[in-house]
Amino acid sequence: MTTAAPAEAEALRARLSRLDTAALSDAMDSLRTPPCVLPGIATRTPGTIACGPAFTVRYRAVDDDTTFHNAANYIDDVPAGSVVVVDNGGSRTCTNWGSLLSSVALHRGISGTVVHGSVRDVKESRAAGYPLFSTDVTMVSGKNRVVLDRTGAEIDIAGTPVRPGDWVFADDNGALRIPADLVEEVVRRAEAVERTESRIREAALGGDRLDEARARFGYARPWEDGGDHDDR
Amino acid sequence: MTTAAPAEAEALRARLSRLDTAALSDAMDSLRTPPCVLPGIATRTPGTIACGPAFTVRYRAVDDDTTFHNAANYIDDVPAGSVVVVDNGGSRTCTNWGSLLSSVALHRGISGTVVHGSVRDVKESRAAGYPLFSTDVTMVSGKNRVVLDRTGAEIDIAGTPVRPGDWVFADDNGALRIPADLVEEVVRRAEAVERTESRIREAALGGDRLDEARARFGYARPWEDGGDHDDR
């Protein structure tokens, strides 16, 4: 769990929202953290980002197909600002998310949804601008195929664990998690990465060779916000 | 074969065209029909739908590569309003559809095309607004790689049979078939599903909890258009 107070959490979210998954992943690389990418997740609403503490949801296969199983009801309990992260084992055969959930999530101020599995109604979510990310798309309901196992537990997304309180960030490059205890340092380093890259870009577009600009602005260690130096 | 007369078929198509694959799939689930999704088919012209009786086309690999094989010619015989469903075994290595066929299909009033395999010229089909759905995209012609096996036969799309006369519906969620003898009941139930979901959405956006709205409007059996009730 992040220990940040609400105001601090909001300040952190504001800083995160100006970053992207590329800078955040580079910052985590510099800290030699374990892999943080949620593999195989792609945007369904290009140009949007999801950014917030993870609200985890796990489904399991129905083992009794003689009984009717209701749709899962957890959305009313998701805190505003969270990213809903759904573990349905990467399923391509049934969905756990559709337009009704996107509408309610937008209404409740939820930041976005990442599904390790399939979603439906992508057209409607795109029209509403709801940040939706998934492994695949199908129209087949999860109802009577999978049931809610639990919420608020650690889940595993194709080898990457996501724990409640971890931050999740998703954009057009994919989705990643940031361990709760690292998020402040990761943001600080990612901001430095962005500054370093801006300096290099400006120099290269101003006529410098890229290799020289990279050396001059310390691209080998871009999170060390040192300005003009040479590390060749 | 659907036994509906043309005017009835047109009325049915008009009703179907206001639905989507999600509601249709839910309606078929409620009837406990066999799986109806055509697996792995994705839209190449986002925002369009294909809806109509299936005109089936099957290709087979060329076993004699010393002879020149012409392109398949069947498009002149496809009835207006049909959906062309092409079985090329899910091939990612050659296409069976391109811009010339999209132009002719549009001109002839064909409703759309679903290819279990690859297509090309997606840019042109998108610009023309032709509803095109496929497993993949490549530029390599099927000419001299595959030949027309037959049209009008039952085909198998990754485990799902499609018979002439079955209806096919495809949208941004993917493609499905509706067995000819179920289509009227499926449409009736899908319309009820849509009405139930609208009531739930309205209640949830009006301030109700989603779980309560679902219970009140019978989301457990959304195709039973019963209005206000409680099934918890």
Added chain:
Amino acid sequence: MTTAAPAEAEALRARLSRLDTAALSDAMDSLRTPPCVLPGIATRTPGTIACGPAFTVRYRAVDDDTTFHNAANYIDDVPAGSVVVVDNGGSRTCTNWGSLLSSVALHRGISGTVVHGSVRDVKESRAAGYPLFSTDVTMVSGKNRVVLDRTGAEIDIAGTPVRPGDWVFADDNGALRIPADLVEEVVRRAEAVERTESRIREAALGGDRLDEARARFGYARPWEDGGDHDDR
């Protein structure tokens, strides 16, 4: 290496740029060349094309993870008009291309980039209109995961060789290479294919059956620009 002088190369590029991968692939089929498609490469900037002589770049996995490895620096040496073709073994786990490289490539007049592997910052490349093609998208840097092996060597893209001097063309249908010694004949034939298809399209939209229009305009041998004939 193409032996064309710069002015001739520019004239060739101008002719190529009015074509597409479908016509070029058909022209190569008519010459019975080996397969020329670069398998599994998809556009990340829909509607753009890359067209030019290949500048080849090969990466290999880092075998020593105790040392810090710099980013590869080759972009300053890529001739204007080239297509950068990166062989990273089709990796889905790390990238070799991002927005900084797209900016510099645009600035230097590079025609586009094809990555057999993953790229990041697709949103920025799309906004800049840079022609970018790849196997997949992720946000994880290649830094310290892969290192530059060499540039200017023959590479292998999922079974298709690309040699320096080969031309590469990529569009919404995917990417292909045109062997250097065939490029002039391929362009000539592809232009004939386009003319034949235009005549057929015009006839079919004018009311002819497609099978008749194809027979009349020689669709069986569309690269033989013979005008009106009958080859049934």
